[in-house]
Amino acid sequence: MIISLPPHVCACIETLEQAGFEAWAVGGCVRDLLRGVNPHDYDLTTSALPVDTMRLFPHVVPTGLPYGTVSVITPQGPLEVTTFRTETAYLDFRRPSGVIFASRLRDDLSRRDFTVNAMAYTPAKGLCDFFGGEADLKARVIRAVGEPALRFQEDALRVLRAFRFASQLDFVIEEDTITAALSWGKNLSKISAERVAAELVKALMGNRPSRLFPLLKSGALAFCGLMPPNITSFETFDRLPLVDSLRLASLCFLCSAQVRPVCAALKMSNALQKAAAAYQRQLTEPAPRTRSELKQRFSKLPPECWGGLLQARALLLGEKNEMLREQWKDVLAKREPWCLSQLAVNGNDLRALGILPGRETGNALQMLLQAVMEHPEWNTKEKLLEIISKRMDHQAGG
């Protein structure tokens, strides 16, 4: 099996080898190259200690020294170089209690989570695959390295990672692996919120987020408010637009959870929280009934988000909203105004007519916006000033 590693990765491996060390590309990059996908980064595993690696390369950043990781900076980007490791006994369900450097590649590969992630490669020695990763990759299977129950007991994050990879790669989880994962999933509550959130978002953004269904059903994510969903199939989830906040809102919706407490429990960013909450509100409200009502809702959820929202409503609620979707497209294509800053007049224009700044101006602009949402063609300075003047005459007269 020949894999084509980029020249800067080969050069880094060669430098380490020429100094008498072993060095291999490992993990996600080997998995992705074998399945014909461009890796988003390259990790190396080596017999060299961090001090050795730091001596061999001109630009090295000690990014994770306690874990034996340094980043070798190349013009093509940083390469994470980690010393062969095994892990000592686990004190809790979080991080390993300590790191022990290993002398053999096999030890390093055996601590990795799944067979497809536990392969290594060098141009000189070829593929090193002790656990049948290549076969599992072909069969599209996620299988724990070693005894599944033990591996999930050691680190409960692996439970969520199994479902994340199943979703991203559209693989199935091997039977013993999924059984063990589901029975240890409860320990996910003891993992750092940020790490759970990162894996959950990756799982949601995968090709088959419906692969998460058994995990949700097991109640393993109830600790952050994601209660077992009361549905029998999750397939529609796979067809949701690829937008993290929308998928998160949809997940919360299916689990009868509120976005904000879930996001808070998982310490998700404010931006994601805000966007997901806006989607959730529009998922639970009745659909806009008219074109003008649709535009009024743009202040609650930005116009560009409505295509995805309406698609999600159709999938999750079974709503027939093709007409509304067509209207939405048309509103965007015609750039129909929907907010005050898009009006052809502003406060100064109104002041010239004698309208007082403050509430009076605010009310007048709101009134014009309502009119323009019904009649976008009225959005010219001339027409809007005419509307206001008429109204003032009317009020003076009445």
Ligand code: ATP
């Ligand atoms: P991605 O493309 O999403 O980065 P990846 O396989 O590189 O996928 P990472 O989370 O970056 O995943 O981890 C790098 C490698 O480290 C994995 O391929 C796996 O070998 C190992 N690994 C990561 N997390 C764990 C864990 N919790 N337990 C065991 N091995 C792990």
Ligand code: MG
């Ligand atoms: Mg990675």
